[in-house]
Structures are given as structure tokens and as C-alpha cells.
Amino acid sequence: MDTQSLTLALGDATHSGRTFDVMPIAGEEPVLQVIVSGAEETPVYITVTDTQILCLAYLFDEQELAPERLNELHENMLRISVPMPLSSLGKTGQHYVVYGALSPTSGTSEIMQELVTLAENAIDLLQTFEDYLA
Amino acid sequence: MAKKQDWSREEQAVQAVQMAFDLSNDIQRAFRVSAAMQDMTTADMVRKVLHLPYRKGRARPRLTVTLKDEDFELLARKYELDPQDRAAIRQRVAEELQGFARQYLTASDQ
Numbered sequence: 179m180d181t182q183s184l185t186l187a188l189g190d191a192t193h194s195g196r197t198f199d200v201m202p203i204a205g206e207e208p209v210l211q212v213i214v215s216g217a218e219e220t221p222v223y224i225t226v227t228d229t230q231i232l233c234l235a236y237l238f239d240e241q242e243l244a245p246e247r248l249n250e251l252h253e254n255m256l257r258i259s260v261p262m263p264l265s266s267l268g269k270t271g272q273h274y275v276v277y278g279a280l281s282p283t284s285g286t287s288e289i290m291q292e293l294v295t296l297a298e299n300a301i302d303l304l305q306t307f308e309d310y311l312a
Numbered sequence: 313m314a315k316k317q318d319w320s321r322e323e324q325a326v327q328a329v330q331m332a333f334d335l336s337n338d339i340q341r342a343f344r345v346s347a348a349m350q351d352m353t354t355a356d357m358v359r360k361v362l363h364l365p366y367r368k369g370r371a372r373p374r375l376t377v378t379l380k381d382e383d384f385e386l387l388a389r390k391y392e393l394d395p396q397d398r399a400a401i402r403q404r405v406a407e408e409l410q411g412f413a414r415q416y417l418t419a420s421d422q
Contacts, residue, residue: 225328
């Protein structure tokens with residue numbers, strides 16, 4: 179599965195009543211921004227490498243957080259990351275993210291399942307961690 | 313840490329997503345700001361840039377806020393009013409919003 183075939187497949191697809199708005203973003207590495215219907219506030223970014231399909235949604239930046247509660251937040255993030263379906267929490271640069279990785283041989287149906295779950299998890303996480311924002 | 317596998321390709325992919333995120337944020341902000349300055353919706357601004365038909369001038373320019381029960385409670389405490397006296401609370405909300413708008417317009421004139 180590459181980003182081009184993914185763009186075509188997602189554009190016309192429906193999964194659990196959700197549709198996907200796909201926007202390719204130009205750059206050295208092809209990246210897709212996917213907006214899942216019903217979860218418009220948390221776009222999911224997808225990139226495909228030889229080893230994985232990485233799906234990632236941005237939660238908040240480090241500077242948005244209350245510094246004195248950072249340790250407590252990290253502890254809670256690690257704990258919530260295990261039971262959370264199909265997604266994990268992480269950090270890239272200053273950004274806290276929720277992500278899911280799939281095998282590059284995954285089919286469209288698995289990818290759509292991941293996208294819907296990830297976008298919903300992102301919304302839940304934003305609500306869960308609201309109190310830690312400065 | 314022990315010697316780890318070569319994940320440079322994956323690191324690169326994460327960087328690419330980061331750049332895409334920053335870029336799409338900048339693009340979205342540009343559309344929101346230009347739409348606001350031309351008194352248009354963001355969706356119409358996108359249509360204008362693409363030379364697609366769009367609605368000229370907002371059909372219903374309005375400023376609304378939906379207040380929930382708990383919002384009325386919070387506002388009543390702030391204004392020291394009875395939470396049941398919703399008309400008085402709405403009146404104070406309207407005054408506060410007008411105050412903000414006046415201050416904002418004066419500040420941007422300077």
C-alpha cells in the first residue's frame with residue numbers, strides 16, 4: 179500500500195458510517211492528511227515506509243501544558259497508553275501525539291479501522307487531559 | 313541504551329509528518345485569517361481561491377453563543393446575579409461582548 183493508492187481507496191470509502199477527506203501534503207516524503215467525518219477537529223496524518231504505515235494525530239504542544247503537572251501527566255499517559263485500543267501515546271519534537279502503526283501489507287479496511295479509532299481516541303484524550311493544559 | 317536498530321528511515325517519516333502538520337496548520341491559519349478579513353466563511357474562501365462559485369457576502373452574519381445550564385451558573389456567580397434570571401445574565405453577556413468588540417476595534421485603529 180502506498181500513499182497514492184491509499185488516497186484513491188479512502189476517497190470513495192465508508193467505514194462504520196464514516197467517510198474520509200484525504201488531502202495529500204507535498205514534501206520530500208508523501209504524507210496524507212485525513213479528516214474522518216464526525217472527528218473533524220483531530221486530523222490524522224499518514225505516512226508509509228517499507229516497514230510500517232504510521233498514522234498519527236496531534237494532541238497538544240509542550241508549551242500548552244502546566245509545567246508543575248508534567249510528571250503526573252506523563253505517568254497518566256503511560257498508563258492509559260496500554261489499554262487504549264489500537265493506539266499509543268508519544269512525542270515528536272514539542273508535540274504530544276497519539277499514533278498507531280500498521281503493517282505495510284494491511285488492507286484498506288484495517289487502515290480505515292485504525293483511522294476511525296485513532297481520531298476518536300484523540301478526541302477522548304484531549305478531553306481526558308484537558309486539566310493539564312496551562 | 314543498548315545498540316539499537318537503524319530506524320533512520322522511520323525517523324525521517326516522522327519528520328515528514330511533522331513538516332506536513334506545520335504546513336497544514338499554516339495553510340489553515342492563512343485561510344481563516346483571509347476569510348475573516350474579507351468577511352467570508354473559510355469554506356467560501358477556499359472556493360474563491362479555486363475559482364469555484366461561492367456566496368458573496370455572508371448570508372447571515374451573526375454572533376451567537378449557546379449557553380448551557382452550567383454556563384448560566386458560572387456567569388451568574390461572575391456577575392453576582394440570580395442564575396434563574398437568564399434575561400439579566402444575557403444582557404450582561406451582550407454588554408461584555410460589545411465591550412470587547414469596542415476595545416478590539418479601537419486597538420486595531422491605532
